[in-house]
Amino acid sequence: MKKVFNFKKLFSILLLAIALVTSAVFVAGCSDDKGTSSSTSSKATYTVSKEEKDYLSKRFSELSKTNNETVAYVYAPGTQLDEPVVQTNDNETYLDKTFEGGHVPYLGTVFMDMDNKKDFHDRLTWLFGHARGSKVGDHRMFNDVNYYDKQEYMDKHKFVVIETPERKYYYEAAFLTIVPETTSFYRLDFENDEDFLSQLTNVKKDAATKNDSVQLKGNDKYLVLSTCREEDETIRSNLYLRQIPDNEMNDFLAKHKDELKYVATR
Secondary structure: OOOOHHHHHHHHHHHHHHHHHHHOOOOOOOOOOOOOHHHHHOOOOOOHHHHHHHHHHHHHHHHHHHHEEEEEEEEOOOOOOOEEOOOOOOHHHHHEEOOOOOOOOOOOOEEEOOOOOOOOOOOEEEOOOOEEEEHOOOEEEOHHHHHHHHHHHHHHHHHEEEOOOEEEEEEEEEEEEEEEEEOOOOOOEEEEOOHHHHHHHHHHHOOEOOOOOOOOOOOOOOEEEEEEEEOEEEEEEEEEEOOOOOHHHHHHHEEEEEEEEOOOOO
């Protein structure tokens, strides 16, 4: 089996493509023209409970003892997607390095793009992980991301939860794209809300599956779960998920509380 990611090749091609498209120099993070994300303009109504804070404190204390580069934990209720998330200063180390520090090709660890903010405050946050597919019995990592290419599966597994040391973030699947690894849609930064909305709109046009109840807005934040396709290692499944903003959080949790419970699969 060949390595499923080649980020040195990928990033060199992507940086060239981006340079041709825009004269702006991309840096880590994202902001609008005034330097602050306009998505914070809506009045926040959500408060993290003491119970949640205590749970997360214990959770990440234990995770950090195993790997001090832990930044989050991701799970999708009803699936086997149930993984710690790390971030380091490159996008290659964790292709083969396990969470516990071993070296296991085709397993590695789910990792955040090296230039994303670890607090999930960017407009677009990228998480990468292997999809082990039918060649092995272990379906950990992002194998289940590929199942979102079926509309019925997306409809039944709409939600993804991100835990961080400070709080939980909740996401709803918006659409899944299947693209070459050199896609020009790989970006981290956007000039303003209009630029980001244009990006989302263009990506969604050729989506394999869609959740049309998610209305695209330029001031929202998104998460992308990116993995390889079993049929062609140069193709990626990118699952785009909308972060539920704080001013919608109370209603969202009241409506979907039972669907969001964590059930360990590791």
